[in-house]
Amino acid sequence: MKFNTSLLHTVKPTKEDHGATQPPIYQVSAFAYDSAEHLEKVFNNKAAGFSYSRVGNPTVDAFEKQIASLEGGIGAVACSSGMSAITALFLSILQSGDEIIAGAGLFGGTLDLLYDLNAFGITVCFVDTVTAESVREKASTRTKAVFTELIGNPKLNVVDLERVSEVCRQLHIPLIADSTTATPYLIQPLKHGADVVIHSSSKYINGGGNSISGVIVDGGSFNWDREKYPVFREYSNFGKFALLLRLRNDVWRNTGGCLSPFNAYMNLIGLNTLGLRMERSCENALKLAQFLDTLSGIEVNFPALPSSPYFSVAQKYFGGKGGAILTVRAGSKERAFKLINALKYALIATNIGDVKTLVIHPASTIYTHCTQQQRASAGVYDDTIRISVGIEDIDDLTEDFRQAAESL
Numbered sequence: 001m002k003f004n005t006s007l008l009h010t011v012k013p014t015k016e017d018h019g020a021t022q023p024p025i026y027q028v029s030a031f032a033y034d035s036a037e038h039l040e041k042v043f044n045n046k047a048a049g050f051s052y053s054r055v056g057n058p059t060v061d062a063f064e065k066q067i068a069s070l071e072g073g074i075g076a077v078a079c080s081s082g083m084s085a086i087t088a089l090f091l092s093i094l095q096s097g098d099e100i101i102a103g104a105g106l107f108g109g110t111l112d113l114l115y116d117l118n119a120f121g122i123t124v125c126f127v128d129t130v131t132a133e134s135v136r137e138k139a140s141t142r143t144k145a146v147f148t149e150l151i152g153n154p155k156l157n158v159v160d161l162e163r164v165s166e167v168c169r170q171l172h173i174p175l176i177a178d179s180t181t182a183t184p185y186l187i188q189p190l191k192h193g194a195d196v197v198i199h200s201s202s203k204y205i206n207g208g209g210n211s212i213s214g215v216i217v218d219g220g221s222f223n224w225d226r227e228k229y230p231v232f233r234e235y236s237n238f239g240k241f242a243l244l245l246r247l248r249n250d251v252w253r254n255t256g257g258c259l260s261p262f263n264a265y266m267n268l269i270g271l272n273t274l275g276l277r278m279e280r281s282c283e284n285a286l287k288l289a290q291f292l293d294t295l296s297g298i299e300v301n302f303p304a305l306p307s308s309p310y311f312s313v314a315q316k317y318f319g320g321k322g323g324a325i326l327t328v329r330a331g332s333k334e335r336a337f338k339l340i341n342a343l344k345y346a347l348i349a350t351n352i353g354d355v356k357t358l359v360i361h362p363a364s365t366i367y368t369h370c371t372q373q374q375r376a377s378a379g380v381y382d383d384t385i386r387i388s389v390g391i392e393d394i395d396d397l398t399e400d401f402r403q404a405a406e407s408l
């Protein structure tokens with residue numbers, strides 16, 4: 001199956017669901033059994049079945065299977081948010097004394113979380129962009145994970161996955177990719193050497209801006225040996241399933257960041273059109289970036305523009321596309337605010353990946369409690385506007401930005 005077909009035909013109607021053409025919403029907390037013996041078996045993994053929706057639910061299960069299949073992973077674990085996915089993953093592999101190498105141009109919430117982990121003895125070594133060279137230079141015996149966004153939000157730096165993963169493999173460090181902004185439409189990171197992929201599925205996967213959720217997809221490629229990763233204990237014996245078992249039986253289950261069946265259903269609906277939406281949004285983003293590039297007094301940052309330092313890497317992995325987010329610098333905070341306020345269609349909102357175009361001034365919102373230095377390394381300046389490009393008619397979008405820029 002090619003991409004769009006697989007979005008529609010991976011999860012098939014079943015007899016148990018009466019042939020329902022979409023997995024139904026199992027909006028229940030618990031599942032009843034015919035005998036105490038049967039429930040005992042389900043609890044002890046001796047029989048298949050669902051017991052309690054924090055631990056497993058058929059609608060959530062269908063979503064996990066769909067995402068795992070799209071990414072080419074061996075399994076997925078759905079979470080209540082993207083942040084809860086990143087948290088559950090880190091807490092499942094790390095312990096006090098460990099270090100993570102991460103790119104500095106990360107999503108604001110992830111940056112904040114990495115600082116939160118300091119209190120538990122987990123430290124972070126930030127590099128400007130995760131590259132083969134920076135990982136090799138910074139890695140130590142304490143380094144237990146490399147974490148990067150594939151297209152940094154909002155820096156829009158693109159990571160050369162294959163080169164980075166080669167070094168990670170040599171050093172026996174797992175490469176974790178946050179592929180939220182790229183989506184499986186642009187790249188399947190596990191096929192290019194990443195070991196684990198996470199998504200904030202609140203964004204493009206859902207697509208309608210109607211549910212917060214996250215997901216962890218395991219490629220099963222990393223060897224979680226218990227000498228280097230003591231928290232894995234007996235799970236190390238389960239080979240490529242070690243991480244999924246560790247997540248499902250320990251931290252993910254116990255911290256309780258499960259996805260609600262209703263939100264899983266909304267994501268499944270959204271996934272049907274991921275390919276069409278991304279095709280249109282990426283095309284719109286490129287055209288809008290090219291248009292804004294012709295205006296004086298506005299500086300455009302977009303990976304598919306030759307002026308981007310990440311142009312060649314983006315071409316290599318995304319074949320001419322650059323994703324659906326761009327940032328512009330308007331010259332000053334006042335001009336940025338004026339431009340934002342003059343837009344008729346773009347909504348002023350802190351989100352990305354909606355079918356509607358969204359704009360935000362990151363310095364005064366998502367990055368408001370970061371230092372000037374942290375902002376600069378995330379590509380956020382006083383005059384930066386982030387634009388998450390939707391699926392509107394491009395002529396309306398360009399006209400809207402034209403009149404807004406003229407008002408400056």
Ligand SMILES: *Cc1c(COP(=O)(O)O)cnc(C)c1O
Nearest residue numbers: 081082083107153180200202213
């Ligand atoms: C939004 C986002 C997150 C966090 O996801 P939530 O669903 O908001 O918790 C993580 N990474 C990236 C790249 C994001 O854009």
